[in-house]
């Protein structure tokens with residue numbers, strides 16, 4: 047049956063709001079709630095023997111991979127290499143035995159990613175695929191098939207597939223850590239417990255839809271927008287910038303907060319809004335001091351955070367968006383919501399074709 051928009055104005059809007067449900071569905075197929083453990087689909091290689099993970103993807107799926115790099119390294123202590131598929135394939139990558147090549151794709155048909163997959167297969171890598179279309183070309187070539195259960199995604203700019211990819215990747219990283227003996231049973235239960243909190247936290251983030259809609263007109267006139275984040279939320283800054291570019295046609299850059307002083311700070315003035323993703327946690331203070339550097343130069347800041355005393359931290363900001371307080375592990379899923387909604391509402395203010403942005407395709411099947 048054809049997928050309908052229902053009460054929503056756009057498919058993208060509908061897909062943003064489906065995230066609590068589809069992330070819960072996806073987690074439901076990777077986590078055993080009876081004992082809070084991770085359970086992957088069947089595969090027949092020894093995951094504890096994986097010596098290196100090579101992640102390859104394009105677009106939004108690539109940013110999910112960047113978040114996963116932090117998780118694989120932190121939990122499973124396995125070195126991770128990540129690249130855009132279009133770069134990877136032609137740079138003569140070094141692929142040693144015992145490597146897992148992990149491909150992330152909503153469609154499972156992106157030509158660059160598929161070509162990279164076939165190259166890795168020919169080079170003897172074990173092939174893992176995180177994919178939303180279970181009948182796709184990539185799904186068929188996987189040794190380890192990890193489906194996301196986001197359901198059909200119609201909006202060209204990916205939203206729900208992204209958060210479902212993150213859910214699967216977190217489960218995979220935890221599973222690998224357990225198998226390598228680096229995560230105790232108690233730690234696994236804790237991680238699973240945090241992941242299971244994600245759907246409710248996504249719902250709480252969605253409650254800010256109205257606030258974000260009402261501030262969108264402040265961002266819509268900008269010619270350039272900067273997004274800042276640190277650690278696993280740095281890829282979210284890039285994903286936020288990508289979403290804004292894709293559907294509102296505003297130039298945007300995602301930057302690692304600490305790297306701003308090495309260049310982008312030269313751009314800061316009253317005309318360049320800066321979206322700061324600042325989940326509480328070990329890196330919060332550092333991000334706030336980067337934010338001060340922006341403010342001192344007249345920058346207009348939108349602070350997205352769950353920190354205590356947000357009012358105070360956000361003094362002098364253009365706006366603050368309060369996120370639910372969550373464990374840093376699930377912050378990348380939760381912070382996806384405000385950056386998606388911001389791009390969506392800015393595009394609505396600008397009157398662009400949200401579901402079919404100019405020059406873009408849902409699935410790019412040419413290299």
Ligand code: G6P
Pocket residue numbers: 104105106107150151152153154155156159202203204406407408409410
């Ligand atoms: C296109 C889409 C993006 C998507 C990217 C990768 O550029 O417009 O939304 O992230 O392809 O697609 P894939 O299906 O491989 O995730």
